[in-house]
Amino acid sequence: MPEFDENVWSHMHQAAYRGFIKSIHRFVEEDSSILESESNDEYKATPFLLAVESGTLETVECLLGLGSKIDAINSRNHGAVEICALRGYTSLLIYFVNKNDEKLPVWKRLIQYLASDMEADVIAAGKSLTQLTDASTQDYQDHRSQLIAKGAIPTTISFVGSSLTDQTKADGIKFLLNLLESEDVQETFVNASGAQAYIKLLKSTNETIIKLSAMVLEKLTANKNHADCVVRYTALPALYKVIQSIKTPDVLVPVLNVFSNVAIANTSHQKTIGTLPNFFENFVLIGKDNADGDMMKAYTEAVDNIVRDERNNQNAFIAAEGTEILMEALVRHSRNKDVQLSTVEAIHSLGENNPSAQETISNKGIQKLLMQMLRKSRADEIQEKTGMALWALAGNDIEKQRKMAEGIGVTSLIEFLNSKRENLHYISSEGLGVLAQGPISLHEEIASANGIQPLIRLLESDKDFYNIILSVIRTLRYLSVGVGNVPFTENQLSIDKCGGVEILIQLLLDGQDDLIKVEAAVTLAHVALGRENITSKINSHPDFSFIRILKMMYAKEDMVRLLAGSALATFAYNNVNQQKEISLQGGVRFNCFVPFLKSSDEFYRCNAAYQVVVLALIIPDEEQATSSAVGIKLLVELIQDSKSNQILALAADCIARLAHTRAGVPAAIVAINGIDFLFELLNSGTVPVEGCASIALSYLSYNHTGERRLLYKCRTDPYLKKILNRYTKDKHRLSEDFIEGWKHFKRVGIPPIPDDRIKKFEPADEIQLQLNAESPRGTTTGVESSSNHVEDVALSERSARSSLTPQRSTTTSSFQETQTSVPATRTHSSVSFNLSQQEMVLQEG
Structure with a gap:
């Protein structure tokens, strides 16, 4: 019979709690039944449970090794799992998980603990489960899988509808957020009506609960199918009420992220957001005078996704004076790279494909700020995003593009060619091409700044840069010949010297599609225009033949046929020898031009009209005077x-x-x-x-x-x-x-x-x-x-x-x-x- 001290613990209980291993061994040798002796207090704890209470792993292992029952419970029905949860002993819980003793089902006990009606039990279980499933914990993936298999998801849904306090629920929701990293878990959660339960929580008056609920929805809506489900369960009006009533940045960040995800998932959802009553007026309000970096990053990302390619939303955001928010974000957060980048992308989406929006943005002075950013920054990512935004603001108006390219400058455009960013390559080629066109051409400045060689280097890339290759081919054409077919001799010779002629011939032969091939043919003709040596070089190439171009006069695509006529017309322009060669290799028929000459499209008519005049001498099925x-x-x-x-x-x-x-x-x-x-x-x-x-x-x-x-x-x-x-x-x-x-x-x-x-x-x-x-x-x-x-x-x-x-x-x-x-x-x-x-x-x- 053990003797108890004033604390109603025996010497064995004291040794177990204090970690006196030698004493434990001595006591057990004297009387092995002492292993399961209960304390003489209200808890009725065994030495093993007191060792767990102390959190000393060595003592726990010692007692289990000596034969202590691992499934022992005290008078409050708390066993080793519950005591670890209450005390926050995560490492000891992991020890029991790894021991995998069927007498101590750790996950089952923790889930039951989470479903308790007692506030303390739920808080303890939630905190322990959150730590065990956190990505920083070893074997967290296995922990998550076992919890899901034991029915954790239904518990995380049902307990939010209980009478527990909001703070108690918060710890359980944090655990759920870890589980929702997996798409399979998300599917299970949605099928178990979890989305509806957490949408209802958005009506809570507790900001922590609203924040955590929004974080749950944020994870769900990252998946397009789940985003559809969330919208179907009327999440958007509930989220909208949150941004109307709460101004706390920490709460608004996940709410804004949900709006972003929903807008990305489906264009109809994007439109639905814009049709919420007075949405943009209230949306703009939460962005005003906001100094929180995380909040403004989420806000500008939401703007980006809500207005992208949706003209009504673009116009509504501008009408609500949203451009001032974006301008303020650029200025106030000038040292925050993430906010700068997300704001620039928002400006890009706001102006893209919308001429009136482009005009408004430029009038507000945002374009000037972007130009300043472009000049000051040497970071490729910022240059890329800023350059793309500026190019989007130029739209498809050739003169706006020219002004934009002039603002960026020839030197900067050529520097872009040497960056590692594909989008900068494209912007550079397009910008240089615009500056090289028209009656006021900067072809000399581009050539003197060594712009031709890096352009040709892009054509040699082994990467599949279709749009870039197409753009560079055209830019080389603009650099070769000006208005009125006046050749820029120095540029033509530079293109040839840098190997451009050989590359263009190769593209004519092996281009990715007919458009690349025919564009290469047109540029070859321009590079050779008026240059007998280059013309001879092209004609003497073993694989070059006008037959290749003549065949494209019968292609399915209208543009390929039209450009094939352009290539032939340029080769034949004021060159009798080339005209004879084209004629000898098959010639071109007037019938090829008739569909274009009769077209309702002025562009087709104009090009075909020019071509039939130049090629009139070698069109065999129509008289020269008539064609002309x-x-x-x-x-x-x-x-x-x-x-x-x-x-x-x-x-x-x-x-x-x-x-x-x-x-x-x-x-x-x-x-x-x-x-x-x-x-x-x-x-x-x-x-x-x-x-x-x-x-x-x-x-x-x-x-x-x-x-x-x-x-x-x-x-x-x-x-x-x-x-x-x-x-x-x-x-x-x-x-x-x-x-x-x-x-x-x-x-x-x-x-x-x-x-x-x-x-x-x-x-x-x-x-x-x-x-x-x-x-x-x-x-x-x-x-x-x-x-x-x-x-x-x-x-x-x-x-x-x-x-x-x-x-x-x-x-x-x-x-x-x-x-x-x-x-x-x-x-x-x-x-x-x-x-x-x-x-x-x-x-x-």
């Missing part, structure tokens, strides 16, 4: 009737190219009032249109009739002569006869230019670039002109271009009325063309 007349007539009609600045600039460029080809073509253009319509374009107020028209007029000034008409128009309106002067320098000079005639007019006297028009004509850098280019098909991608010096339709399919050009008069001038016409009709391939004086001029030419 058809093409010239269509081009002049386009500059007369089109309402698209892109088409006007393109048609004027085509006329500029044709105006210095074979004899008879300039006369035909002049004969049908081409000069009068080109002059109208000088008042367009857009640089590409004015510039291309001016260059076309400069070439037409070498035709005697054209020169006289040009003089007459300039004398009538001297302001137009100033516009001509702006663009007709260096390689696009007006004829000497015109210049002498103008000097004579000045001596005789010309009308003064009104003051208001003088003010409009400031130096070159002051003229506004206002072209709002329009995709000819609304959503066409990868489309461009045969010479590609004028705006090409953006590759991105995320938006369509729009045109804001003023209505133009289609009235025929009095000069046209003085021309006599000889009607004639030739029908070919189901298309009928009326031919007049222009055909006669061409025949005589």
